[in-house]
Amino acid sequence: MSEIMKAVILGGKARVAVSDTTDIVNQSIQMHQLSPLAAAALGRTLTAGAYLSSNLKGKKDKYSIVVNGGGPLGKIVVAGEAGCNVRGFVENPYVELPYKNGKLDVGGAVGKNGDITIIKDLGLKEPYVGVSKLISGEIAEDFASYLLKSEGITAAVALGVLTDMRGCRAAGGVIVEAMPDATDEDIIILEDIMTNFSGISSMLAEKSAKQIMDFYFGHLDAEIFPSQKITLQCHCKKKIEGVVRSLGRNEAESIIAESGKIEVRCDFCNTVYTFHQDELDKLFGRAHGNHSKFK
Template identity: 40%
Template sequence: MTTDGSAVAMVTDTTDIVNKAIKYHKTAPTATAALGRVLTAGSLMGSRLKNKDDSLTLTFKGDGAAGIVMAVADYSGNVKGYIENPSADLPLKPSGKLDVSGIIGAGYMSVVRDVGLKEPMTGISQIVSGEIAEDIASFFAQSEQTPTLISLGVLVDKDLSCAGAGGVFIQLLPYADESVIDKLEQNVTKITGLSSQIASGKTCEQIMADALDGIEYELFDEIETDYVCDCSKARMLRAVKSLGRDELQKIFSEQKTVEICCRFCNKKFSFTSDIME
């Protein structure tokens, strides 16, 4: 946080998280970048939740080849994600960047925060560019009236692994000082090429120092984040049972087992007809 209380800033290195996502989902390069950016943003936004059992779901639903892209994060920034079409891929843009907006397309994005209330809090806004960071900044500006600076980057290597990924997330607090806002805007150029900076070994502390150059700040917290899936046999059993008794009876009359696959980590669970008893 800046010493004068104008802004809260967070920086994350999600290289390992994105590499786990590649392993689970076998994503093509453009899909890796799309899912990686959503995972990075989800982790950053999740870490702003207050309580242990809170969760945040960030979903992009555009008409591009990627289909639904989503991330589910907990309050400590652990995250899991899903992309409907992991083979979505396009040629590089003239700028040499992966064409994330091309596979996201036009549509809506949503942020759902489950904080233990009767109903989760849901915010929806239009996808403005499909590049993820701009869309999230626009979401915060429109739905939550919170000016937000967000930069997300995923660098895909020639061997299709992730060479570097991360994000910077800065939110202005009410009555933010104008001079701090000016400096933050000037510093934006220092955090461009974020994924290359991380790939070449720049630490989160160094990136934070660039993002907040010329502004006094204090480091509050440092947390380890990971790609974490909390699927379990019990949860999958509930999903299978939700098909209803008649449907299950029909299935088991044709086959001995029902197999169900976790969409976040591809772990397989199989159930036999004794679940009907």
């Protein structure tokens, strides 16, 4: 099970989230045939997304993250909503690069000549749009920099995906946010603890999110909340039907007359939806069809 466990620590002067996203990264690998490198880049971004999802308050609140660094991976797109539902894809899921310092070269694949953009729809008149320059393309420090520059949140972020021959062995992250009343001493304590998580994915191969939370944060005047389940979910059927409906009945019917069907693929979950005349009749209603005329 993928999960996120959160706590308030230091008597309310900081918040921490520890997540295990191994399952949803493995599901994404299956769904998109991701290379290990693409799995690492998307998995880190999905983990950041799960964190954003867990912070949404309204039932209909949602967001999207686009990381566009100009590298061979292309764009990373992650979307999600309240309730810890996430989904995502990368433009080039097959990307491979030589290892860098014995590790997957996520920064090289993503590139760093670009931005991370986060759009939040919180049910207000206008969505909130935050953009910040990428630092390294390694995602964790890009996300931390985004939080500081766009949302004024001082945060330390560790994200990791450990792959092996069979897929993702472990993935997840630790995110600590310092509240405005955190003292310099608090920040030093938190920075010191964060140095333990440079290999967060290897740690998650051995320990659960709860064990990590208890061991590293449990002693810091912590109030630890029950973990929330993270799920990989796509709600694309209605969206895709809307795309076909927007063609208009005449255009849609002329495509079917020419090609026999209309196919639309959802980028997020790779599902292909096929529409024949029957499905069009259902979509547009039968009123103007030539099927059930009264004599």
